[in-house]
Amino acid sequence: MSWLLWLIAAGLLTAGEMASLDLVLIMLAGGALGGMGVALATDNVALQVAGFVVVSLALLVVVRPVAKRHLTSRTTEQIDGVEVYVGRTAEVSERVDGESGQVKMGHDEWSARTQLDGESYEVGAVVRIVQIEGPIAYVSRA
Template identity: 75%
Template sequence: MPAWLLWLIAAGVFAGGEVASLDLVLLMFAGGALGGMTVALVGGPVVLQLVAFVVVSAALLAVVRPIAKRHLLERTEEQLDGVAALVGRTAVVSERVDNESGHVRMGHDEWSARTLLDGEVHEVGAEVRIVQIEGPIAYVGDI
């Protein structure tokens, strides 16, 4: 079996292991294995292939991994998804809202709405702020 094919298989094994570990270390080793494969493809000796593997892996671990890890962590902290992204937005009352019933429109979506405070009422056309969402009900308050 040619050496380049062994390096390619090793890269695939490292990449597959990365899927299980999700630590971005084995992925860097997969890149190193591709470096060893490249040297093997141009006819370099086994010692040079191993040196290429070590150098490329070390470079990827030192340079690329910290950047990738920081980028992934920053996106996770900033990202809001689902209904959490709606809290704080404004909506327009489409059916009178009190603490027992009502509806608001956010963009093209119609939501059942309630107020958090007893006695608080918002009439049709009023602009309100979404303060909380529980299931299908948006709790609204004054802007």
């Protein structure tokens, strides 16, 4: 029956983590699950507490720093919308110059213009998408 107390403690610690978001209480909740695992094997309270302490410390020392670094790193920035196409290559499907043109990226057709005045690309040329404004992709030499 002591395993149920450890499970309740893990649930309460997890709920507390949702309020604090510091990644400490969730590690202690993992320790409580470790204590619960020991409680399922034995009724010895000292071993249950030892299991809680060992698992909690291991999670705090090993997992928490890695998780915190991952959550706070700036390199996990996600690019949304059409910005995902910037930097990709496309094939010219209709002559592209500063006034008009079409490029194909995968199955998508985009209206295209050259990035620099005086440039033009013929059908079949491979170009790089450098900017997207509305429905128009601005391209340059790949």
